[in-house]
Amino acid sequence: MRSLPLLFALALVPLGCGAKHEPQTHQVEIRGMQFVPAELTVSKGDTVVWTNKDVMPHTVTSEATSSVKFDSKSIDAKQQWSYTATTAGELAYVCTFHPTMHGKLVVR
Amino acid sequence: MTESGAGSAAPAPEPEPAAAALNDAQIAAIVVAANQVDIDNGKLALEKSKNPEVKKFAERMVTDHTAVNKSAVDLVTKLKVTPEETDASKSLTSGGADKRAELEKLDGDAFDRAYVDNEVAYHEAVIGVLKTQLIPSASNQELKDALVGVQPAFDAHLQHAKAIQASLAGGGSDAHAQHK
Numbered sequence: 242m243r244s245l246p247l248l249f250a251l252a253l254v255p256l257g258c259g260a261k262h263e264p265q266t267h268q269v270e271i272r273g274m275q276f277v278p279a280e281l282t283v284s285k286g287d288t289v290v291w292t293n294k295d296v297m298p299h300t301v302t303s304e305a306t307s308s309v310k311f312d313s314k315s316i317d318a319k320q321q322w323s324y325t326a327t328t329a330g331e332l333a334y335v336c337t338f339h340p341t342m343h344g345k346l347v348v349r
Numbered sequence: 350m351t352e353s354g355a356g357s358a359a360p361a362p363e364p365e366p367a368a369a370a371l372n373d374a375q376i377a378a379i380v381v382a383a384n385q386v387d388i389d390n391g392k393l394a395l396e397k398s399k400n401p402e403v404k405k406f407a408e409r410m411v412t413d414h415t416a417v418n419k420s421a422v423d424l425v426t427k428l429k430v431t432p433e434e435t436d437a438s439k440s441l442t443s444g445g446a447d448k449r450a451e452l453e454k455l456d457g458d459a460f461d462r463a464y465v466d467n468e469v470a471y472h473e474a475v476i477g478v479l480k481t482q483l484i485p486s487a488s489n490q491e492l493k494d495a496l497v498g499v500q501p502a503f504d505a506h507l508q509h510a511k512a513i514q515a516s517l518a519g520g521g522s523d524a525h526a527q528h529k
Contacts, residue, residue, distance in 0.1 A: 274501040297416035297502060318416065338409055340512070341505045 264325075266290060269344065271299050271316070271336075276344035284349055288325045293318055299342065304333040312337075371435070371486040377425045378432035379441065379483060380496070383475050384418040386445030390471070393449055394464045402513055403461045410468070410506065417499055424495055437478075458517070465514045472507040479503065 264286040270277045272294040283289060291301050293316045301313040301322055308330030313322040315338075326332075326348040336342035371379070387410050394407035425432060432438075448467055455463050479500055487493035 273498060274505040295502070296420040296499070297413040318420075338412075339505050339509065341508050 262286065264288065268292065270294050271301075271342075274339055274342055276301075276334075276336075276342060279343065280345045280347065282347040282349060283326055285326055285329055287348075288323055289346060290321055290323045291316065292321045298338065299336045300338055301334050301344070302337045304335050304343075307332045307334060371437075371482060372433070373425070373428070373430050373487060373489050373492055374433035375435045375438070376483050376487055376492065376496075377421060377430055378434050378438040379478070380421045381418055381432055382438040382441040382445075383478070384414040384421070386441055387414045387468075387471065388418070389445060389449060390452075390464065390468065393452060394460075397452075397456065397460050398464065399457070400461050400517075402516065403465065406465070406468075406509060406513055409509070413502060413506065417502065420495065420499075424491060428489055428492065430489075430492075462514075462517050465510055465517060468510040469507065469514055472503055472510060476500065476503050476507065 262284050265284070266288045267281055267283055267290070269281060269289060269291045271291055274295065276291070281289065291313070293299055296318050298315045298317050300315060301311070301324070303310045303312065309326075309328050309332055311324055311332070311334070313324075316322045324346075326346065329348045332346040332348060334344050334346070391407040391410035391414070395404060395411070398404050398407065452460060452463055452467070479496060484493060484496045484500075487496055
Protein backbone atom coordinates (compact mmCIF):
# COMPACT_ATOMS: atom_id res chain seq x y z
CA MET A 242 0.00 0.00 0.00
CA ARG A 243 1.24 3.47 -0.85
CA SER A 244 0.62 4.70 2.65
CA LEU A 245 3.01 2.20 4.23
CA PRO A 246 6.22 4.15 3.69
CA LEU A 247 4.51 7.27 5.06
CA LEU A 248 3.23 5.38 8.11
CA PHE A 249 6.71 3.96 8.66
CA ALA A 250 8.22 7.44 8.50
CA LEU A 251 5.63 8.85 10.89
CA ALA A 252 6.21 6.02 13.35
CA LEU A 253 9.84 7.15 13.61
CA VAL A 254 8.91 10.73 14.44
CA PRO A 255 8.37 10.24 18.21
CA LEU A 256 11.76 8.54 18.46
CA GLY A 257 13.71 11.18 16.64
CA CYS A 258 11.67 14.24 17.45
CA GLY A 259 12.21 14.58 21.21
CA ALA A 260 9.54 17.32 21.54
CA LYS A 261 8.05 17.30 25.03
CA HIS A 262 4.25 17.17 25.27
CA GLU A 263 3.04 20.26 27.09
CA PRO A 264 0.27 19.23 29.47
CA GLN A 265 -3.07 20.43 28.25
CA THR A 266 -6.39 21.00 29.92
CA HIS A 267 -9.50 19.49 28.39
CA GLN A 268 -13.12 20.30 29.15
CA VAL A 269 -16.03 17.92 29.54
CA GLU A 270 -19.49 19.30 30.14
CA ILE A 271 -22.04 17.44 32.16
CA ARG A 272 -25.38 18.47 30.72
CA GLY A 273 -28.68 16.93 29.74
CA MET A 274 -27.69 13.81 31.73
CA GLN A 275 -24.69 13.25 29.46
CA PHE A 276 -20.96 13.72 29.45
CA VAL A 277 -20.07 15.87 26.48
CA PRO A 278 -17.93 14.62 24.84
CA ALA A 279 -18.70 11.10 26.03
CA GLU A 280 -15.29 9.88 24.89
CA LEU A 281 -12.14 11.95 25.11
CA THR A 282 -8.57 11.05 24.20
CA VAL A 283 -5.88 12.83 26.19
CA SER A 284 -2.15 12.49 26.81
CA LYS A 285 -0.51 11.41 30.05
CA GLY A 286 -0.05 14.52 32.16
CA ASP A 287 -3.11 16.28 30.74
CA THR A 288 -5.87 17.53 33.00
CA VAL A 289 -9.56 17.04 32.36
CA VAL A 290 -12.09 19.41 33.92
CA TRP A 291 -15.73 18.36 34.20
CA THR A 292 -18.22 21.19 34.62
CA ASN A 293 -21.71 20.36 35.84
CA LYS A 294 -24.12 22.37 33.72
CA ASP A 295 -27.15 20.40 34.89
CA VAL A 296 -29.29 21.56 37.81
CA MET A 297 -28.78 18.37 39.82
CA PRO A 298 -25.56 16.87 41.24
CA HIS A 299 -23.60 14.24 39.30
CA THR A 300 -20.43 12.24 39.85
CA VAL A 301 -17.49 11.18 37.72
CA THR A 302 -16.59 7.75 39.07
CA SER A 303 -14.39 5.10 37.47
CA GLU A 304 -16.10 1.89 36.43
CA ALA A 305 -14.80 -1.52 37.45
CA THR A 306 -13.20 -1.94 34.01
CA SER A 307 -11.21 1.27 34.26
CA SER A 308 -7.46 0.84 34.52
CA VAL A 309 -7.34 3.57 37.15
CA LYS A 310 -9.71 4.33 40.04
CA PHE A 311 -11.06 7.82 40.58
CA ASP A 312 -14.16 9.32 42.15
CA SER A 313 -15.21 12.93 42.13
CA LYS A 314 -17.92 12.33 44.75
CA SER A 315 -20.87 14.66 44.34
CA ILE A 316 -20.34 17.55 41.90
CA ASP A 317 -23.04 20.15 42.53
CA ALA A 318 -24.70 22.22 39.79
CA LYS A 319 -22.23 24.79 38.42
CA GLN A 320 -19.29 23.11 40.19
CA GLN A 321 -16.24 21.57 38.56
CA TRP A 322 -14.00 18.61 39.20
CA SER A 323 -10.53 18.07 37.76
CA TYR A 324 -8.53 14.94 37.12
CA THR A 325 -4.93 14.75 35.94
CA ALA A 326 -4.22 11.62 33.93
CA THR A 327 -0.99 10.06 35.20
CA THR A 328 -1.42 6.56 33.79
CA ALA A 329 -2.13 5.47 30.21
CA GLY A 330 -5.15 3.31 29.63
CA GLU A 331 -8.88 3.28 29.03
CA LEU A 332 -10.74 4.89 31.90
CA ALA A 333 -14.45 4.16 31.68
CA TYR A 334 -16.49 6.16 34.13
CA VAL A 335 -20.09 6.62 35.19
CA CYS A 336 -22.25 8.96 37.21
CA THR A 337 -23.04 6.89 40.30
CA PHE A 338 -26.25 8.88 40.81
CA HIS A 339 -27.56 8.26 37.30
CA PRO A 340 -26.47 4.87 35.98
CA THR A 341 -27.46 5.71 32.39
CA MET A 342 -24.63 8.27 32.22
CA HIS A 343 -21.35 6.87 30.89
CA GLY A 344 -18.11 8.37 29.66
CA LYS A 345 -14.60 7.29 28.77
CA LEU A 346 -11.17 8.82 28.92
CA VAL A 347 -8.53 7.28 26.70
CA VAL A 348 -5.14 8.22 28.08
CA ARG A 349 -2.23 7.80 25.70
CA MET B 350 -79.19 34.44 15.36
CA THR B 351 -80.71 32.53 12.54
CA GLU B 352 -79.86 32.78 8.92
CA SER B 353 -81.95 31.53 6.14
CA GLY B 354 -80.43 30.63 2.87
CA ALA B 355 -81.70 28.32 0.26
CA GLY B 356 -80.02 24.98 0.45
CA SER B 357 -77.84 25.82 3.47
CA ALA B 358 -77.12 22.77 5.55
CA ALA B 359 -77.32 22.90 9.33
CA PRO B 360 -74.01 24.33 10.55
CA ALA B 361 -71.56 21.65 11.65
CA PRO B 362 -71.19 21.54 15.44
CA GLU B 363 -68.30 23.58 16.77
CA PRO B 364 -65.26 21.30 17.10
CA GLU B 365 -64.23 20.63 20.67
CA PRO B 366 -61.86 23.52 21.50
CA ALA B 367 -58.30 22.37 22.04
CA ALA B 368 -57.19 22.57 25.66
CA ALA B 369 -56.29 26.21 26.17
CA ALA B 370 -52.55 26.71 25.94
CA LEU B 371 -51.02 27.15 29.38
CA ASN B 372 -49.39 30.42 30.27
CA ASP B 373 -45.98 30.55 31.91
CA ALA B 374 -47.42 31.08 35.40
CA GLN B 375 -49.57 27.98 35.02
CA ILE B 376 -46.66 25.98 33.60
CA ALA B 377 -44.57 26.98 36.61
CA ALA B 378 -47.24 25.73 39.03
CA ILE B 379 -47.49 22.41 37.20
CA VAL B 380 -43.70 21.94 37.25
CA VAL B 381 -43.52 22.69 40.98
CA ALA B 382 -46.46 20.39 41.76
CA ALA B 383 -45.04 17.58 39.62
CA ASN B 384 -41.63 17.79 41.29
CA GLN B 385 -43.11 18.01 44.78
CA VAL B 386 -45.12 14.84 44.26
CA ASP B 387 -41.98 12.91 43.45
CA ILE B 388 -40.04 14.47 46.31
CA ASP B 389 -42.78 13.34 48.70
CA ASN B 390 -42.93 9.88 47.11
CA GLY B 391 -39.18 9.58 47.52
CA LYS B 392 -39.28 10.61 51.18
CA LEU B 393 -41.92 7.98 51.84
CA ALA B 394 -39.79 5.33 50.16
CA LEU B 395 -36.74 6.38 52.19
CA GLU B 396 -38.81 5.80 55.35
CA LYS B 397 -40.41 2.51 54.32
CA SER B 398 -38.12 0.64 51.97
CA LYS B 399 -35.43 -1.75 53.17
CA ASN B 400 -34.13 -2.41 49.65
CA PRO B 401 -30.80 -0.60 49.06
CA GLU B 402 -31.43 -0.11 45.32
CA VAL B 403 -34.89 1.31 45.95
CA LYS B 404 -33.56 3.60 48.68
CA LYS B 405 -30.75 4.78 46.42
CA PHE B 406 -33.27 5.56 43.69
CA ALA B 407 -35.60 7.31 46.15
CA GLU B 408 -32.74 9.44 47.46
CA ARG B 409 -31.94 10.40 43.87
CA MET B 410 -35.57 11.38 43.26
CA VAL B 411 -35.58 13.61 46.31
CA THR B 412 -32.25 15.26 45.41
CA ASP B 413 -32.95 15.69 41.71
CA HIS B 414 -36.55 16.87 41.93
CA THR B 415 -35.60 19.28 44.72
CA ALA B 416 -32.84 20.64 42.47
CA VAL B 417 -35.20 21.00 39.50
CA ASN B 418 -37.75 22.74 41.68
CA LYS B 419 -35.20 25.15 43.06
CA SER B 420 -34.01 25.95 39.57
CA ALA B 421 -37.60 26.42 38.34
CA VAL B 422 -38.51 28.70 41.24
CA ASP B 423 -35.30 30.72 40.82
CA LEU B 424 -36.11 31.18 37.15
CA VAL B 425 -39.72 32.24 37.56
CA THR B 426 -38.71 34.59 40.38
CA LYS B 427 -36.16 36.15 38.05
CA LEU B 428 -38.81 36.41 35.34
CA LYS B 429 -41.25 37.89 37.87
CA VAL B 430 -43.75 35.14 37.15
CA THR B 431 -45.89 33.93 40.06
CA PRO B 432 -46.97 30.31 39.75
CA GLU B 433 -50.71 30.05 39.13
CA GLU B 434 -52.56 26.91 40.19
CA THR B 435 -54.84 25.23 37.69
CA ASP B 436 -56.95 22.10 37.78
CA ALA B 437 -53.96 20.32 36.28
CA SER B 438 -51.55 21.33 39.05
CA LYS B 439 -54.12 20.65 41.78
CA SER B 440 -54.92 17.28 40.28
CA LEU B 441 -51.21 16.36 40.30
CA THR B 442 -50.97 17.29 43.97
CA SER B 443 -54.14 15.50 45.05
CA GLY B 444 -53.38 12.47 42.87
CA GLY B 445 -49.96 12.30 44.49
CA ALA B 446 -51.47 12.42 47.97
CA ASP B 447 -53.97 9.66 47.10
CA LYS B 448 -51.24 7.42 45.74
CA ARG B 449 -49.09 7.97 48.82
CA ALA B 450 -52.03 7.02 51.04
CA GLU B 451 -52.20 3.70 49.17
CA LEU B 452 -48.43 3.16 49.42
CA GLU B 453 -48.48 3.93 53.17
CA LYS B 454 -50.53 0.76 53.71
CA LEU B 455 -47.87 -1.48 52.13
CA ASP B 456 -44.60 -2.83 53.45
CA GLY B 457 -41.57 -4.80 52.32
CA ASP B 458 -41.47 -6.12 48.77
CA ALA B 459 -45.08 -5.12 48.17
CA PHE B 460 -44.22 -1.53 48.98
CA ASP B 461 -41.07 -1.59 46.85
CA ARG B 462 -42.88 -2.95 43.82
CA ALA B 463 -45.80 -0.54 44.16
CA TYR B 464 -43.51 2.45 44.70
CA VAL B 465 -41.33 1.64 41.70
CA ASP B 466 -44.30 0.75 39.46
CA ASN B 467 -45.79 4.11 40.33
CA GLU B 468 -42.49 5.88 39.64
CA VAL B 469 -42.40 4.34 36.16
CA ALA B 470 -45.99 5.36 35.41
CA TYR B 471 -45.57 8.78 36.99
CA HIS B 472 -42.40 9.66 35.09
CA GLU B 473 -43.98 8.47 31.84
CA ALA B 474 -46.97 10.73 32.49
CA VAL B 475 -44.87 13.75 33.45
CA ILE B 476 -42.59 13.34 30.43
CA GLY B 477 -45.72 13.20 28.27
CA VAL B 478 -47.09 16.41 29.76
CA LEU B 479 -43.70 18.09 29.42
CA LYS B 480 -43.41 17.22 25.74
CA THR B 481 -46.98 17.74 24.63
CA GLN B 482 -48.12 20.63 26.80
CA LEU B 483 -45.51 22.44 28.86
CA ILE B 484 -42.72 22.84 26.32
CA PRO B 485 -44.98 23.77 23.39
CA SER B 486 -46.96 26.25 25.54
CA ALA B 487 -44.04 28.05 27.16
CA SER B 488 -43.82 31.66 25.99
CA ASN B 489 -40.62 32.78 27.65
CA GLN B 490 -37.59 31.34 25.87
CA GLU B 491 -35.58 30.82 29.06
CA LEU B 492 -38.45 28.88 30.58
CA LYS B 493 -38.83 26.82 27.41
CA ASP B 494 -35.09 26.10 27.34
CA ALA B 495 -35.18 25.08 31.02
CA LEU B 496 -38.07 22.68 30.37
CA VAL B 497 -36.27 21.19 27.38
CA GLY B 498 -33.09 20.99 29.43
CA VAL B 499 -34.73 19.05 32.22
CA GLN B 500 -36.41 16.44 30.05
CA PRO B 501 -33.29 14.21 29.83
CA ALA B 502 -33.26 14.03 33.63
CA PHE B 503 -36.81 12.72 33.69
CA ASP B 504 -35.96 10.27 30.89
CA ALA B 505 -32.97 9.04 32.92
CA HIS B 506 -35.16 8.67 36.02
CA LEU B 507 -37.63 6.65 33.98
CA GLN B 508 -34.86 4.34 32.68
CA HIS B 509 -33.51 3.89 36.19
CA ALA B 510 -37.00 3.14 37.55
CA LYS B 511 -37.63 0.60 34.79
CA ALA B 512 -34.32 -1.13 35.54
CA ILE B 513 -35.24 -1.48 39.22
CA GLN B 514 -38.75 -2.58 38.25
CA ALA B 515 -37.23 -5.36 36.12
CA SER B 516 -34.88 -6.47 38.87
CA LEU B 517 -37.69 -6.54 41.45
CA ALA B 518 -39.82 -8.58 39.07
CA GLY B 519 -36.87 -10.94 38.68
CA GLY B 520 -37.22 -11.63 42.35
CA GLY B 521 -33.62 -10.78 43.18
CA SER B 522 -31.78 -7.65 44.17
CA ASP B 523 -29.90 -7.44 40.90
CA ALA B 524 -27.63 -4.52 41.45
CA HIS B 525 -26.27 -4.74 37.92
CA ALA B 526 -29.45 -4.39 35.87
CA GLN B 527 -28.73 -3.69 32.25
CA HIS B 528 -28.80 -0.06 31.25
CA LYS B 529 -28.89 1.22 27.70
